[in-house]
Amino acid sequence: MANPLTPEVLADPVALTRALVDIESVSRNEKEIADCVEEVLRTAPHLTVDRYGNTVMARTDLGRAQRVVLAGHLDTVPHNDNFPSRLDGDLIYGCGTSDMKSGVAFALHLAVTVTEPRFDATYFFYDAEEIEDRYNGLKLVAEAHPEWLAADFAVLLEPTYGMVEAGCQGTMRATVSTTGRRAHAARAWRGVNAIHAAAEVLDRLRAYEARTVTIDGCVYREGLNAVRINGGVAGNVVPDRCEVEVNYRFAPDRSEEEAQAHVREVFEGFEVEVTDSAGGALPGLTQAPAREFLAAVGEEPVAKLGWTDVARFAGLGIPALNFGPGDPNLAHAPDEHVEIGKIRDGAATLHRWLALS
Numbered sequence: 001m002a003n004p005l006t007p008e009v010l011a012d013p014v015a016l017t018r019a020l021v022d023i024e025s026v027s028r029n030e031k032e033i034a035d036c037v038e039e040v041l042r043t044a045p046h047l048t049v050d051r052y053g054n055t056v057m058a059r060t061d062l063g064r065a066q067r068v069v070l071a072g073h074l075d076t077v078p079h080n081d082n083f084p085s086r087l088d089g090d091l092i093y094g095c096g097t098s099d100m101k102s103g104v105a106f107a108l109h110l111a112v113t114v115t116e117p118r119f120d121a122t123y124f125f126y127d128a129e130e131i132e133d134r135y136n137g138l139k140l141v142a143e144a145h146p147e148w149l150a151a152d153f154a155v156l157l158e159p160t161y162g163m164v165e166a167g168c169q170g171t172m173r174a175t176v177s178t179t180g181r182r183a184h185a186a187r188a189w190r191g192v193n194a195i196h197a198a199a200e201v202l203d204r205l206r207a208y209e210a211r212t213v214t215i216d217g218c219v220y221r222e223g224l225n226a227v228r229i230n231g232g233v234a235g236n237v238v239p240d241r242c243e244v245e246v247n248y249r250f251a252p253d254r255s256e257e258e259a260q261a262h263v264r265e266v267f268e269g270f271e272v273e274v275t276d277s278a279g280g281a282l283p284g285l286t287q288a289p290a291r292e293f294l295a296a297v298g299e300e301p302v303a304k305l306g307w308t309d310v311a312r313f314a315g316l317g318i319p320a321l322n323f324g325p326g327d328p329n330l331a332h333a334p335d336e337h338v339e340i341g342k343i344r345d346g347a348a349t350l351h352r353w354l355a356l357s
């Protein structure tokens with residue numbers, strides 16, 4: 001099959017978005033799109049190309065003082081009567097238009113057209129972002145070839161509607177348990193009711209005042225919430241155990257260890273078991289490539305409230321932010337679309353930042 005990513009298409013981020021959307025790449029089926037991307041990167045004499053599974057990367061080696069990464073995932077969620085793409089006025093509809101082939105189009109367009117970037121650039125196209133962690137191409141390369149990702153700054157081209165979303169909050173889940181003593185409900189005084197004891201856990205949650213933390217101008221609002229509660233043995237038994245599952249979203253000035261210590265402190269006197277934890281990412285906007293990126297965008301950054309793959313860059317010691325043309329509210333939706341104006345604006349911004357002239 002002829003590669004639809006022709007030089008003409010690569011020169012135009014709007015046409016490129018459509019062409020990428022029209023290559024089906026639901027998670028675990030990224031071979032075709034990875035082949036097409038790899039082929040065009042290999043024709044560019046200023047790039048060195050590597051591949052790991054269906055993750056493709058290309059880099060310049062111009063001896064610049066700093067290196068930046070532009071990264072995007074190639075996969076999409078399953079189609080929902082929204083494939084292939086269609087044009088409606090200024091909008092391109094289709095699976096992956098927002099999340100995140102319009103962002104991938106930025107990276108691929110820059111990779112082949114900016115032969116003399118101001119920073120050395122690594123363009124990173126990975127697979128399996130939309131499914132379980134263990135398949136994630138960025139995670140796998142970070143484990144197998146961390147040197148491929150070495151950089152001073154990373155831009156993840158996930159949908160942000162043209163805003164700069166910096167850093168991300170961490171998240172952890174923990175089970176807070178109460179214990180009692182079983183008894184027949186008819187002789188309740190012989191037992192200790194563990195569900196009643198959980199009232200104190202809920203009281204502490206209700207009284208909890210979550211922090212609001214400002215870092216590099218980004219405001220992070222924390223939250224500590226009960227998300228599930230489990231208890232009870234039978235309709236005639238005083239229960240001896242109750243478990244309240246809590247989710248703590250924490251600002252990136254706290255490490256995972258500090259977040260755990262905090263949760264244990266809030267529930268002092270109770271049994272606390274951490275079941276899941278992922279650290280956040282500091283916005284890291286004070287370094288030169290990030291500062292110059294903000295200047296090119298010309299807008300104040302906002303905090304990313306969910307957890308994203310920027311935290312994987314943070315785990316490698318690389319400050320990272322999200323910047324993409326798609327509307328994050330439309331990601332994974334049947335009417336997913338992207339505005340052509342946002343693609344043109346974003347591509348112009350990235351050119352201003354990355355190209356020498």
Ligand SMILES: [Zn+2]
Pocket residue numbers: 073099100129158159
């Ligand atoms: Zn995405």
